[in-house]
Structures are given as structure tokens and as C-alpha cells.
Amino acid sequence: MTAREELSGLLTRMRVNLAQAGIKVPDETLELVAERGFLATALAFQRIVEEAPADATPDYLGPWGVVDSPMQAGPATAPLVSPLPVTARRTPGYPTLSELAGQLRRREVSSLELTEQALTRIQERDPVLNAFQLVLAEEALAAARQADRDLAAGGDRGPLHGIPIAVKDLLAMAGTVTTAGSKILAAWQPGFDAAAVERLREAGAVIVGKTRLSEFAYSPASNNAHYGPTRNPWNLEHDTGGSSSGSAAAVADGLVAAALGSDTGGSIRIPAALCGLVGLKPTFGRVSLYGAVPLAWSLDHLGPIARSVADAALLFQALAGPDPRDSRTRLVPLPDILVPDGDLTGLRVGVLRDDGSGEPLGSPEALAAWQAGLAALQGAGATLIELDLPELSRLRVLNGALLAQEALAYHLPWLRERLEDYGEFMRLRILSSFAYGPADFVRAQQLRQALRDRCEQIFEQVDLLSTPTVPYGAPKLGEPARNTWFTAPFNALGWPAITVPVGLTAERLPLGLQLAGRPWDEATVLRAAAVVEQAGPWPGGTP
Numbered sequence: 001m002t003a004r005e006e007l008s009g010l011l012t013r014m015r016v017n018l019a020q021a022g023i024k025v026p027d028e029t030l031e032l033v034a035e036r037g038f039l040a041t042a043l044a045f046q047r048i049v050e051e052a053p054a055d056a057t058p059d060y061l062g063p064w065g066v067v068d069s070p071m072q073a074g075p076a077t078a079p080l081v082s083p084l085p086v087t088a089r090r091t092p093g094y095p096t097l098s099e100l101a102g103q104l105r106r107r108e109v110s111s112l113e114l115t116e117q118a119l120t121r122i123q124e125r126d127p128v129l130n131a132f133q134l135v136l137a138e139e140a141l142a143a144a145r146q147a148d149r150d151l152a153a154g155g156d157r158g159p160l161h162g163i164p165i166a167v168k169d170l171l172a173m174a175g176t177v178t179t180a181g182s183k184i185l186a187a188w189q190p191g192f193d194a195a196a197v198e199r200l201r202e203a204g205a206v207i208v209g210k211t212r213l214s215e216f217a218y219s220p221a222s223n224n225a226h227y228g229p230t231r232n233p234w235n236l237e238h239d240t241g242g243s244s245s246g247s248a249a250a251v252a253d254g255l256v257a258a259a260l261g262s263d264t265g266g267s268i269r270i271p272a273a274l275c276g277l278v279g280l281k282p283t284f285g286r287v288s289l290y291g292a293v294p295l296a297w298s299l300d301h302l303g304p305i306a307r308s309v310a311d312a313a314l315l316f317q318a319l320a321g322p323d324p325r326d327s328r329t330r331l332v333p334l335p336d337i338l339v340p341d342g343d344l345t346g347l348r349v350g351v352l353r354d355d356g357s358g359e360p361l362g363s364p365e366a367l368a369a370w371q372a373g374l375a376a377l378q379g380a381g382a383t384l385i386e387l388d389l390p391e392l393s394r395l396r397v398l399n400g401a402l403l404a405q406e407a408l409a410y411h412l413p414w415l416r417e418r419l420e421d422y423g424e425f426m427r428l429r430i431l432s433s434f435a436y437g438p439a440d441f442v443r444a445q446q447l448r449q450a451l452r453d454r455c456e457q458i459f460e461q462v463d464l465l466s467t468p469t470v471p472y473g474a475p476k477l478g479e480p481a482r483n484t485w486f487t488a489p490f491n492a493l494g495w496p497a498i499t500v501p502v503g504l505t506a507e508r509l510p511l512g513l514q515l516a517g518r519p520w521d522e523a524t525v526l527r528a529a530a531v532v533e534q535a536g537p538w539p540g541g542t543p
Helices: 003-021 027-035 040-051 097-105 111-129 137-152 195-202 245-252 269-274 309-319 364-379 391-417 424-435 440-460 488-493 522-535
Strands: 132-135 164-168 206-211 235-239 258-263 278-281 301-306 348-354 383-388 464-468 497-504 510-517
Touching (some): 003 027, 003 391, 003 424, 027 424, 040 391, 097 111, 097 309, 111 132, 111 206, 137 206, 164 245, 195 309, 245 258, 245 269, 245 301, 258 269, 258 278, 258 309, 269 278, 269 497, 278 522, 309 497, 309 522, 348 364, 364 383, 364 464, 364 510, 364 522, 391 424, 440 488, 464 522
Antiparallel strands (some): 132 206, 278 497, 464 510, 497 510
């Protein structure tokens, strides 16, 4: 069958599925879905799905989350022994969360002063960046005053206490609107807090506002038809990356010390990498998504975007843990994260050589920066082992196919009633989900399990796998890009993954190195990332 015939078949299936769902869409709109390339993933999926035997057990029936390694033994509330050193920071200009925490405890600054500074910076810079959906000035100032009173009385809640932080605007906050970047939820005011918001409040953090995102988090760029794009602080003509675009821009430009993002195909790691930051996607099931507007239930993750690995570790500690309201979370002990001594002797790092796509792994600049970061790991004693992992090219297709089908299930009622309230990009992309057949979701889960089994075999040879985070520096606003090339596979697998800065392009746009590890082994991921950060070639500088 030719590519044209395959595309025609998918369009026919879309018409049938839309009719059965009771959704009327003009033919010219469906043709636009095809012309804009939104059926590329569905076409690629049809070509690989038969690799899974028809009688294979689907991934959702597998033993995901089973505690079966010595690292996972111990009490369910195992604390971090101590934070990573603040001296590991390689992005000078704005203080890290860890540094601010020290200043607060030495009484060099108050939480109120930090919060006032953050609000002033937001007022000055957000009209240019478009990073914030909602600023919570009065609430933040009240929380800061309370944080100062508590510290003065000896009530120290930990390193996040009194620190200005932002959260992505798909996390529910009682008494505030949560839009998820959409017109459809523009007036939704939940009466409860998301689990992540609860944990930030418990840790004493001061939430100064909610950040922009692409519509319903369904784009790896910062585009949003309703609220406009978020501009990259390093170059305002360039994209911040998505979908956690506002969180990354706010941290990179000094508006807040850190922020939360969500990650379904790379939406923490992509904007963090393109803005010269650290972004951590923990293991699937490590952080509760209760109260987060879903994109795809089996692929969504929540985690921190920060200025240093130490800061990411502190936020990870505050967020992680089981939650009975989110059945995806697991009762797995938190790892001890020790102060690294720069010695990685015995650590085996897999270096991706072939991802199965037949494409270059990145631009020459991105590859050179990645290699420099790898050299830092090797210089600290790690052993680099080149690996071919052709499964990655299939996993990125699979991630897109699963995402489309799960997103459709969530959006179906609105598609029937409010189709025109979606922006064009989101509307065309979600309509492409009707190109999948009735058995495709289960077939995708069968393929997912087969690919998971094959990929997990690499841990017989290595402890971590490294790739570039994004194959290039930030594209210009509105330019098409393959931002999820190396990030999406680890959403399908659920492995923990981090991006750490390793250099700049000739245009002075940041580049990142990605490290992915075994499920539940964030400790090793963070340990290696801290070494890259401390000893790596990152030249520093601020936007």
C-alpha cells in the first residue's frame, strides 16, 4: 500500500469514527489535519504495531511498580541524608533555591522580601515573556509573612520554607481559576488543591502564581491560540518549549526560584533544556497527579524545573510519595541522596549510538555539547558504553499514539459540545486521534510491554542511559520542531529522566544532556547529573 493510500484510509476511518461519535467536522478540516502532518504518528503506528504478537500481555497488566531491588528496601519514608551542594550550580546570575534557603536561615533576607522581589520582577518582565497565567500577589504576601513568623518562632518546615515558587496552570488550587491553557476551562475554579500544591504548602513554599502552558498541555512548544506564546528569555524571538513553557521562562528569567511542570512527552525536560535549566521527570507513579488536569493518564508525570540539580532534588523530596487519591502512585521508599564527592567510579553510562530512526542524533553543536558532558562523567570515573537502542524510535511513535487515544477519551464530551472552543492547533491535533482503530489501544499496550522488556535489558550492561535532551537549541517561535525526539520514549517507559545544561549554541541558546535510569532510582540520575553540572563545560551566563 502506498503512503497516499494509507493516508486516505486514515481519513476514511476518521470520518467513520467521528460520525459514530456524533461529531460533525467539515471535510476541509479533516484535509487540513492531514496537510499539517497531524496524521504522521498514526501512520507510523500502523507500520510498527504488528511487531507485537496478538496474544501478548498488554502493558497495563504487567508488574509495573513492583519493589524488587535492594535499592528500594527500607522504610517508606526514608529521608534524604543531605541536599546536593549548592556549589554545584553552573548557571550564575540568579540565586538558587538552596542559596535562598541559606540566606533565609541566616536572617540575611526575609520571605516577605523575596516574595516582594519576585512580584516586582514578574510585573517588570512578564509583559515581555508571557510566563504567568495568574499572579497571586495578595495570597503570596500573606503566605510570606506567615513563613517569616514561623521561622522566627522556630517552626522551620525545611528548605522550601518561605521560597517563592510557581506552579503550572493545570494544577488545581482552591479559590483560583485553573485554565489548563484553554478557553474551555477559562472559568473553572476548583474547590480543592492538587496533591502537589498541598505538598508545597506543607513544605512552607510561597506560591506566587500559575504559569502558562500550551492548550491542555498538548504541544511540545509554547504556542497557545488563546493566551499567546511564551518567549524564551535567552532570545525573545525563540520558543521556550512546552508544554511547561511558563514555568521554565519564569525560572530562567529570575521571576521565581523554581517551578512545577508536567511531562507527558517531555514537557518538563524540553523547556528546561531550551532555557538552560535542570528539569526532572521522576519515575511514573513517584509523584501524585491528583488534581492535575490530565493529558494522558498512563504517560503523565509531575516534577520540578529548577536552576540546579540540588534544587531539583529538594523539590523532588517534597513532592514524592504515595497518595491514595491517585492509584498510579506506589509505596516505594524515597532514595537517600548523598552529597556527591565527584567520584563516579563503577558507574556505567550507556551512550546512545543509534536510535533506530536513521536520522542524526542532533545538530553538530548539540552533539558536541553532549559529548563534553559525557566527558565530564568519564572524567569523574564513569565508564561510557556505546549502545544501539533502535527501540527508541518505536517508543516515540508509541508514546504519541497512546497519548492521542487517552487524550481523546478525556476530551470526547467537549469535542461533541464545544469543538470550536479549541484553538486551531489543539483542535486539529485532537481530531487526528479519530484515525485510530477499535483495537489500536490494546495493541499499543501489547507493543509497549514488548518494548519495555527489550529496553530493560540494557540495565544488564549499564546503570544510566544518556542522550541529548533536544537535538538542537530553541527554534524560533512558530517553527515546527521535533522537540520530543529523545524525551517521549521515557514517558512510555516510565523511567526517571533529567536534563542538565551542557553548553550554548553559536546563537547563545542553551543545550542539554539527558540522563535516564532504572525505575525508582532517581538517586543515581541526580548523582550523575550533579557531576555534569559541577564539572561540565556549561559556560554560565544568564538570559
